[in-house]
Amino acid sequence: xxxxxxxxxxxxxxxxxxxxxxxxxxxxxxxxxxxxxxxxxxxxxxxxxxxxxxxxxxxxxxxxxxxxxxxxxxxxxxxxxxxxxxxxxxxxxxxxxxxxxxxxxxxxxxxxxxxxxxxxxxxxxxxxxxxxxxxxxxxxxxxxxxxxxxxxxxxxxxxxxx
Amino acid sequence: xxxxxxxxxxxxxxxxxxxxxxxxxxxxxxxxxxxxxxxxxxxxxxxxxxxxxxxxxxxxxxxxxxxxxxxxxxxxxxxxxxxxxxxxxxxxxxxxxxxxxxxxxxxxxxxxxxxxxxxxxxxxxxxxxxxxxxxxxxxxxxxxxxxxxxxxxxxxxxxxxx
DNA sequence: CCTTTGATAAGAATAATTCTTATTTAAGAA
DNA sequence: TTCTTAAATAAGAATTATTCTTATCAAAGG
Numbered sequence: 410x411x412x413x414x415x416x417x418x419x420x421x422x423x424x425x426x427x428x429x430x431x432x433x434x435x436x437x438x439x440x441x442x443x444x445x446x447x448x449x450x451x452x453x454x455x456x457x458x459x460x461x462x463x464x465x466x467x468x469x470x471x472x473x474x475x476x477x478x479x480x481x482x483x484x485x486x487x488x489x490x491x492x493x494x495x496x497x498x499x500x501x502x503x504x505x506x507x508x509x510x511x512x513x514x515x516x517x518x519x520x521x522x523x524x525x526x527x528x529x530x531x532x533x534x535x536x537x538x539x540x541x542x543x544x545x546x547x548x549x550x551x552x553x554x555x556x557x558x559x560x561x562x563x564x565x566x567x568x569x570x571x
Numbered sequence: 572x573x574x575x576x577x578x579x580x581x582x583x584x585x586x587x588x589x590x591x592x593x594x595x596x597x598x599x600x601x602x603x604x605x606x607x608x609x610x611x612x613x614x615x616x617x618x619x620x621x622x623x624x625x626x627x628x629x630x631x632x633x634x635x636x637x638x639x640x641x642x643x644x645x646x647x648x649x650x651x652x653x654x655x656x657x658x659x660x661x662x663x664x665x666x667x668x669x670x671x672x673x674x675x676x677x678x679x680x681x682x683x684x685x686x687x688x689x690x691x692x693x694x695x696x697x698x699x700x701x702x703x704x705x706x707x708x709x710x711x712x713x714x715x716x717x718x719x720x721x722x723x724x725x726x727x728x729x730x731x732x733x
Numbered sequence: 734c735c736t737t738t739g740a741t742a743a744g745a746a747t748a749a750t751t752c753t754t755a756t757t758t759a760a761g762a763a
Numbered sequence: 764t765t766c767t768t769a770a771a772t773a774a775g776a777a778t779t780a781t782t783c784t785t786a787t788c789a790a791a792g793g
Contacts, residue, residue: 434759434770452662452670452679455750470773475750477771488662488704490670490679500614500650508614508652509699517614517652520696530709534682537671538713542650546708547692551700596790598740617781632742637781639740 420447424486431484441466442477443486452490488548507544511551518551582609586648593646603628604639605648614652650710669706673713680713 424443428435441462446453453461459474481487489512502519505526509518525545534540586605590597603624608615615623621636643649651674664681667688671680687707696702 436759436771438772446662468773470775471749472751472774473772488664490662490672500608500652502650509696510652511700512703518699520693520699522693524690525707528686528707531682531684534671534709536714537680537682537709538673538711538717540709540711541674542711543707543709545687545690545705547696547699547702547705549700549702549704552698555700596739598790600741630742632744633780634743634782635741 417444417448427484427486433480433484438462438466438469438473439477439480441469442474443481446487505542505544507546509547509549509551511554512548513550513554516551516553520547579606579610589646589648595642595646600624600628600631600635601639601642603631604636605643608649667704667706669708671709671711671713673716674710675712675716678713678715682709 421440421444424440424447425435428439442458445458445461455471455474455478458478459469459471462469462474478487482489500517506519507522507525509520511517522545528543528545530540530543583602583606586602586609587597590601604620607620607623617633617636617640620640621631621633624631624636640649644651662679668681669684669687671682673679684707690705690707692702692705
């Protein structure tokens, strides 16, 4: 599946705008990495993006791809799928339930929700494959990480005052 | 958050039953690894499980924990969170949308769904942290992997016939 | 209480991701 | 346009999660 020309252009100009606003250089590598992701409706991993971009920018390094992807995530122009930045997580609760996932530390909390349980998977989605389970995933920053980062901010403010 | 004694016992007896049915040995290590996961409503990674079980089974190895967890996943007594078994995946579509995730190859397809978009996150969940996005995650086996595995089965049948 | 086959421990190997450092380049100033 | 400089990149080393290899060990049935 590919994104339309118009949609791609919109995403690219939005992208340039965001980088400038944040005072971040618009490099050839960054543009091509973003273009590669923005023109695809799939969800490639870093290696796949690296291989694709390398065809156009032969000297690019895998490290740049990783660094750039995480930069984009921090800027909010990308998301990651599933729990973040670390290792596989396991869940012994095979009954229907739903998840709040912290995008910073990966902590995941169950919740129950009849409205979500009642969701009937559309035929369009059934055509993608056999359905095992369906669950609502709420992504955000958990209370613990919020506290931790507000502490950090306060600490760095104090530092700047001196 | 901890699971009640009754619920834990139910899960453990269900668990023993499943292993026996599948002709798989009920070892001390497997019981303790399962108990550790089943008594927790969190979603620990392998390392965390390893550290916890080690207090009770000091000679256990990290490798056994991994091997056992994947065995459990194959048996269906556990799930994993997010895309499976491999690397981080990225998504340049920050507009509201939802995912079909293949638990075998990790391929992830977008879909759109007004019913899911309309879901209002309950206060109980808001109390867990700040909410960035919410999305329905449908997990299953994609058409490609279904075809691949049916091919495999046919091939192994042919082999057995000889 | 044997036997056998599958399970485990230990450490080596692999593979994804990140770090270090020397070089290059974007972007604003002249 | 050219110069300046902080920021970005490439290359390869380092790190870390996960898996593999192989020599012991133990569950389950007889």
